[in-house]
Amino acid sequence: MRSRLVGFIFVLLLSFHMVAQESYFGWKVGYNKTTLKGENSGNVSLSPRNTFSSAFVLSTQMRSLPLGFSMEPGYILKGTQIDHDTLDYKFHYLNMPVLLDVYPVKRLKLSLGVEIARLLSAKNLANDSTRQNIISTYDKRWEVSAAIGASLSVSYFMDLGIRYNTALSQISNQDAIIDRKNLFNQYTQLFLLFKIAN
Numbered sequence: 001m002r003s004r005l006v007g008f009i010f011v012l013l014l015s016f017h018m019v020a021q022e023s024y025f026g027w028k029v030g031y032n033k034t035t036l037k038g039e040n041s042g043n044v045s046l047s048p049r050n051t052f053s054s055a056f057v058l059s060t061q062m063r064s065l066p067l068g069f070s071m072e073p074g075y076i077l078k079g080t081q082i083d084h085d086t087l088d089y090k091f092h093y094l095n096m097p098v099l100l101d102v103y104p105v106k107r108l109k110l111s112l113g114v115e116i117a118r119l120l121s122a123k124n125l126a127n128d129s130t131r132q133n134i135i136s137t138y139d140k141r142w143e144v145s146a147a148i149g150a151s152l153s154v155s156y157f158m159d160l161g162i163r164y165n166t167a168l169s170q171i172s173n174q175d176a177i178i179d180r181k182n183l184f185n186q187y188t189q190l191f192l193l194f195k196i197a198n
């Protein structure tokens with residue numbers, strides 16, 4: 001079902017690309033503040049983690065309206081820092097934001113959409129560099145989240161942007177070690193988009 005949805009979205013974007021007035025391929029790199037949210041105060045404190053992301057970008061703009069669509073298949077590291085010597089969570093994802101773009105003025109783009117992500121691995125990295133697989137706790141492999149953002153075209157070949165993302169689905173029902181349940185991801189991202197081909 002998910003593969004059919006991804007295929008349908010890809011075909012839809014390609015069809016818009018064919019009738020678009022302006023379209024481009026690009027490469028995006030992001031600096032992220034990610035965190036893990038959940039119910040209960042827990043026995044340890046959680047704080048945001050600084051991470052990175054990278055994505056290939058396909059963006060199209062319609063001929064007659066200030067609207068367009070973007071698709072960004074890529075990789076993102078999520079997770080959280082934990083106030084404990086032996087706890088430090090990192091989640092590796094393949095992700096694909098699918099966005100509706102609005103162009104209110106010439107160089108400004110506002111984006112709203114969903115992000116579909118697949119969890120590749122979930123690790124706890126202790127201070128002694130010991131790695132522990134926690135995928136049995138963080139076992140919700142597919143994630144759907146909402147995304148909203150804006151970007152400014154600072155040159156013909158580069159955009160600078162910001163995005164906020166919050167998951168609509170859980171990554172885990174419960175983590176007894178940090179005493180939290182109904183856990184989900186959030187992140188804020190600053191990014192540079194390099195336009196490769198117009």
